[in-house]
Amino acid sequence: MASSISTQLIEDLDIKPLSGKLVPLKTKGELEAETDLIDVHVVAVNPRRATDVVALIKETFPASRDLELAHLRGYTKFTLLPAQLRSRFEALIPDEREEVILSSLNAHVDGNEKRPPATPSPPVVLTSTIPRSTPISAAQAAGWSEHFWPCVYKNTNPYGPHPKILSQSTAIVDADAPRFLALAERAAQACHASNSGPSVGCVVVERRKDGIAEVVSVAGDARYGGVGSANSCAGNVMAHAVMRAMGMVARKRLRVDEDVQGAGEQSAEEQSAYMDLPLNELESKFFALDNIAPRGYLCLNLEIYLTHEPCVMCSMAILHGRFASCVFRRELPLTGALTTSKGKDSNSLGYGLFWHQELNWKFFAWKWLDSDVCGIEDDGSGVHA
Amino acid sequence: MAVKFTEEDEAFMKEALLMGESALENDETPVGCVFIHDGAVLGRGMNETNKSLNGTRHAELVAIEQILRKYSLQILKETVLYVTVEPCIMCASALRQYGVKKVYFGCHNDRFGGTGSVLEIHSDPSIDPPLEVRGGLYREEAIMLLRRFYVQENVKAPDPKQKKTRELKTEILPLDINK
Numbered sequence A: 001m002a003s004s005i006s007t008q009l010i011e012d013l014d015i016k017p018l019s020g021k022l023v024p025l026k027t028k029g030e031l032e033a034e035t036d037l038i039d040v041h042v043v044a045v046n047p048r049r050a051t052d053v054v055a056l057i058k059e060t061f062p063a064s065r066d067l068e069l070a071h072l073r074g075y076t077k078f079t080l081l082p083a084q085l086r087s088r089f090e091a092l093i094p095d096e097r098e099e100v101i102l103s104s105l106n107a108h109v110d111g112n113e114k115r116p117p118a119t120p121s122p123p124v125v126l127t128s129t130i131p132r133s134t135p136i137s138a139a140q141a142a143g144w145s146e147h148f149w150p151c152v153y154k155n156t157n158p159y160g161p162h163p164k165i166l167s168q169s170t171a172i173v174d175a176d177a178p179r180f181l182a183l184a185e186r187a188a189q190a191c192h193a194s195n196s197g198p199s200v201g202c203v204v205v206e207r208r209k210d211g212i213a214e215v216v217s218v219a220g221d222a223r224y225g226g227v228g229s230a231n232s233c234a235g236n237v238m239a240h241a242v243m244r245a246m247g248m249v250a251r252k253r254l255r256v257d258e259d260v261q262g263a264g265e266q267s268a269e270e271q272s273a274y275m276d277l278p279l280n281e282l283e284s285k286f287f288a289l290d291n292i293a294p295r296g297y298l299c300l301n302l303e304i305y306l307t308h309e310p311c312v313m314c315s316m317a318i319l320h321g322r323f324a325s326c327v328f329r330r331e332l333p334l335t336g337a338l339t340t341s342k343g344k345d346s347n348s349l350g351y352g353l354f355w356h357q358e359l360n361w362k363f364f365a366w367k368w369l370d371s372d373v374c375g376i377e378d379d380g381s382g383v384h385a
Numbered sequence B: 001m002a003v004k005f006t007e008e009d010e011a012f013m014k015e016a017l018l019m020g021e022s023a024l025e026n027d028e029t030p031v032g033c034v035f036i037h038d039g040a041v042l043g044r045g046m047n048e049t050n051k052s053l054n055g056t057r058h059a060e061l062v063a064i065e066q067i068l069r070k071y072s073l074q075i076l077k078e079t080v081l082y083v084t085v086e087p088c089i090m091c092a093s094a095l096r097q098y099g100v101k102k103v104y105f106g107c108h109n110d111r112f113g114g115t116g117s118v119l120e121i122h123s124d125p126s127i128d129p130p131l132e133v134r135g136g137l138y139r140e141e142a143i144m145l146l147r148r149f150y151v152q153e154n155v156k157a158p159d160p161k162q163k164k165t166r167e168l169k170t171e172i173l174p175l176d177i178n179k
């Protein structure tokens, strides 16, 4: 079996992989789509007249064309309706079971109770609630079909990563996350033990073309070490684990590129307030390896594994670095910037920075769910990671 | 009616613009800043992302690193920052966590701005006290720096098609009051 340069190092550390699973984070758009329900009109028609009625509705309510509802069946058989809707119709048209129910979804928009004119008998029009957004999974489509209206899943996701690509990435990251998260824990403890900072750590990985993962930097938090005093609770913010790990990647690139083409501008190897040189044996071991592909750009397409959900600064740093993927273990609702939440009453920040419509880079993000939730200590959430 | 900027504000922002100029000379995105303490410049910074191969080496953090070589963390809480471009989301969060007293910026940052353009990291709910921010000081000068950078980059680009877009746009859009 092929292995990476860093594999032996990790084996020597005798790290016990975590047990649990990855849960993809929801994007802000997905969360909003999930609960975006609107009221529309539905009408019962004779199947032979369905085409006429649709044409008539479109003509009578021109504004209806603005409503994008391609994920819902325009009209559907009575038997395919959700039970609640079927019984509402049954109460009004008890004898005409053979009728097809036509969704006059398009007839809504202005909320007008006007009925489509010129049908031979007055049609039965009901108001019903439907999901306005496209379903993003087969399960969601099935659930909506059962509760609202027959619904089609097209294997796309306008509100987040494409389902196919996400599941491929999940499979790749899933194989390595148990070891790398455990390594991140080790990095967190190493810095914490020397009073450098809170027990927060991370691991940066480059995925080679053959799929093998190479650990390029490992860092703990050093906000209380090196400079300043620990009496300020925020400490040296730039020394959060993510910033340190990214700093070490950049230094490694300069070093490797200098070796390769003699062009890199090697900066002096002395610890600065960035704290981006190794602070202990663990960090040094990985930093010393020349195991990053030469002439790379920032942290483009690298993966990062964290003990905690990163703060706003670190999440945006991950974005600036153009990482491909991010896995974290502990959610930090008060300070974390990757998870999403809905509504002002939620006490989490809910920025969902990994997949933000207005930002020019998006990455995959997962929360790690430990199999034994009791095994994970609660270390309070009033801290920035 | 907005309060006018003082002569002192203008003088400090000119210092920040000079830092932006040197960034431009060094082929870095021309953003510059100065941290002021007791009416004097405490630290200066300019973007260094290209030189360092590190996407986080923004002017604000570069200046803070310089300050922390000589001073303790506490001093940052008594500083005022003048930066030519609105701090990005990352820097806005860092400045708020460090407890910087006030930020003056030149032009808005539509792509990454963390103090109003994309997000409002300075004033959103947080465990840290809010960050006081005021924009629009020497805005045109800050934009001109950025435009000159993009022209410079296009000249270097190997694709000849890009050279056609090389002319320098000198007209400046009015400040969007919604931002």
Ligand SMILES: [Zn+2]
Pocket: A240, A241, A242, A310, A311, A312, A313, A314, A315, A384, A385
């Ligand atoms: Zn952080």
Ligand SMILES: [Zn+2]
Pocket: B058, B059, B060, B087, B088, B089, B090, B091, B092
């Ligand atoms: Zn920034």
